[in-house]
Ligand SMILES: Nc1nc2c(c(=O)[nH]1)N[C@H]1C(S)=C(S)[C@@H](COP(=O)(O)OP(=O)(O)OC[C@H]3O[C@@H](n4cnc5c(N)ncnc54)[C@H](O)[C@@H]3O)O[C@H]1N2
């Protein structure tokens with residue numbers, strides 16, 4: 460079977476998500492990282508009344524055209540408890556920030572621009588209509604659609620939704636992502652370990668990434684390199700009604716790489732296997748009933764690269780994120796010379812440093828800061844210490860010609876994703 464392109468692989472993964480998951484209503488404070496399932500409109504005006512923007516006195520501006528002006532203070536309007544009367548000529552109401560402006564008043568004078576004398580106030584600075592008053596509906600009006608379906612929610616959206624009058628939000632259910640490590644050599648991190656064994660490092664890393672991407676991770680542990688053990692664990696994923704089953708390892712061509720065989724026996728429809736990608740070539744995709752399958756290659760860096768490129772977008776598509784298919788790469792400048800690339804799209808582990816660009820590159824602006832991406836010399840996909848030292852994946856398209864330091868390139872920052 461020939462290798463398919465990264466682009467083709469991603470569109471097949473996204474196409475295999477038929478529609479976003481069901482909608483549920485969740486309390487505002489639990490909505491961070493969730494995706495809005497419906498357009499959200501304001502239930503009220505904000506502010507709901509003309510409101511004082513400063514502490515001071517509500518006045519009729521015409522009374523303060525000539526200053527000093529002495530006005531009688533007839534009451535107080537505080538935030539949460541308005542003054543219910545109406546101002547007559549030469550009257551003022553003591554007012555605090557956020558309080559409703561009383562009827563008859565059309566300006567607020569700053570406390571600092573007045574002297575209080577008993578039940579009178581002397582206004583020392585002239586004012587004008589609407590000064591220091593926020594009109595009703597300044598921020599938004601009831602019925603305004605302010606948050607769109609498909610938005611991934613952060614604290615800014617939560618603040619706005621609360622002000623709009625919502626206590627819960629319609630969001631798509633979190634996908635259940637079952638994670639299954641495979642291999643006789645693996646033990647859970649921290650458990651007693653034999654001389655021929657290593658810790659299953661990709662499992663906790665994948666769990667974290669999945670949760671960060673807005674899904675619920677189900678740790679299925681480690682399957683041994685037998686069809687029986689794989690069958691048992693695949694059944695556990697089915698029992699948990701996993702929306703996605705991620706397998707780690709056993710994706711390649713060796714006699715012990717049984718994942719594809721085990722899944723096929725259980726009725727997997729294979730989407731694709733093997734992508735023109737480095738690291739991550741043996742990536743496998745398919746469906747098992749309603750469960751989306753992603754078979755990530757075993758080398759831990761390959762697993763992580765495939766998770767960034769395919770698993771995170773699949774999770775986002777399942778939660779209806781309008782940006783699921785967005786390219787995560789951004790512009791950078793190459794920090795080292797590179798040889799021509801071969802047929803696989805390369806994701807090189809690289810460090811980033813911010814650097815001023817020469818004016819000639821800044822295209823008109825006076826200064827341009829761009830990340831300079833310097834790939835590490837060692838790119839072995841087993842090396843987690845190099846990955847830890849890397850800020851980004853430097854993307855090199857298939858058959859890219861040799862490139863010199865200073866040329867433009869594209870990078871995917873890892874901190875937000877991993
Ligand atoms: N003859 C060929 N050999 C290999 C090919 C190939 O095309 N032909 N592809 C290579 C590539 S590329 C990769 S990537 C690896 C991945 O193959 P598998 O998915 O079958 O992975 P394993 O053989 O199971 O493991 C590879 C390596 O990774 C370690 N591993 C596995 N799972 C974990 C885990 N959860 N945490 C940490 N480390 C893990 C495992 O111990 C092995 O060292 O195949 C190449 N071979």
Ligand code: MOO
Nearest residue numbers: 738739740761840
């Ligand atoms: O592509 Mo493998 O994923 O070389 O390590």
